Amino acid sequence: MKLEHILNKYDIKIYFQPIISTVNKKIIGYEALTRGFKQDLVISPVHLFEEVKTHHLTFEFDKYVRTLAIKKFVPYYEQNPDVLLFLNFESSLIDEELNFDDFDFYNICKIEKIPPSNIVLEIREDKIENSKKLKNFTTFYKNRGFNIALDDFGMGGSTFDRLSLVKPDIVKVDRSIIHNIHYNFIHSEVLKAISKMCNKIGAIVLAEGVEQDDEILKCLKTDISIYQGFYFSTPQDKIEKEYDNIAQRISDISVLNLKMIKEHKEKKEALLYHTNNYSNYVIEKIKTMNLEDFSCNKIQEFLNQELKLEAMYLIDYHSARQIGETIISGETKKFFQPAQHGDSHYLKEYYYITKTSKDQTFISQKYISHATGNMCRTFAKCFCHDDKDYILCLDILV
Incomplete structure (x- = not known):
C-alpha cells in the first residue's frame, strides 16, 4: 500500500493546542496534533x-503531517514572529538507518520561510534505544537552530541521564505526573526533582495535560510557568476562535495564584505566631524542672493537641547533642525511630540555621519525620536556662 491510499481513505487535519506562559500571561506556542476523519467519524490517532x-x-506519513503542520503555522508566525510551533514526530525513527537530513525539518522550514528558532522538535526519548544516535540527532538539529523538547518526560522509561545527554531546551512533564498532583505528595516531589534538575541545566519545564486549576497552582509552587492542557483549551482546528476563552482562563489562574500566595503567607505567619507562643510556654515549663528529667512523663501532660504537635526534643546549643529522650505524641511507623539521648543534630538544617538566624528561631519546609515517618515541619528556638544555652525543637504535623 502506498501513502496515497491512506490519504484517500482518511481526511487528515492538523489541530493546534496552545502552550501558555502564566508569567507572560499569553500564548507562546502551539503543539501540532494530527487528527484523522472518515466521513463524519473521528479516527483515533493511535489507530491511524x-x-x-x-x-x-x-516515515512517509510522518513527513507528510509535519509538512501540513508547518504550512498551517505560517499565518500564526506572520502574525506573531515570536510564537513557537511544537512539532511531534515518530521518535523511534531516530534508531533507523536514516540520514538526519532525511527528516527534512530544515528544508520544509526553508520553503515556508519559518526560522528554525521558531520550531520545537518534541522527542520521546524513551522510544529511542540508541543513546548515541539520540545525542547526535539533537546536536545536529540544535546546530541548525532548532529547539529540542523531551516529550512525556516521567512516563515509561524516561531517565534523568537522558537530560544530561540531550541538554534539551524544554522538558514536557507527562500528564501521568501532573494529574491530581495537588493530592499526590510523591508526584509532587518527583516534579520538584525534575524542575530542580532542569534549572541546573538551563531547561524550561512545561506541565502537560493540565485540566484543573489546582494542578496548575501546585505546579506554580514548583516554579513552573509553562502549561498545556484542556484547562486552557482542547486541540482545535481553528484555535483563534478560543482566544477570548484562553485569555479568561489565564486571568483566572493569575487571580487564584495571588489568592493562594496570600493565604499561604497568612497561614505560615499564623503557624509561626502560635508555635512561637507555645514554645515560650514550654520553655517556661522546662525552666521549672531539672533538665536531666526531660522525659515523656514530665512533658506529656502539656503537649498541645490543637497545634498538632507530634514530637518535642531538646538540644544542647554548643555540642548539638540531644538532652533526654524525644517525646512523641503518637505512634511511630516501621523503620522510623526518634533520636535518643546523646544523639548529635549537628548536620540538621534546623540546628545550624536556628543558631545563625537573627532572632534565633527557625521553621522548616515540610519533610518526612525520621522520628515517626509522618509529614511535619520543625520549629526550633534558642533559649537560656541556668547560664546554659539550649535549642527547643517542636515537630508539627502538616
Missing part, C-alpha cells in the same frame, strides 16, 4: 498511526 505502521509507511 498503527495502520500506517502496519503498511511500513511511518
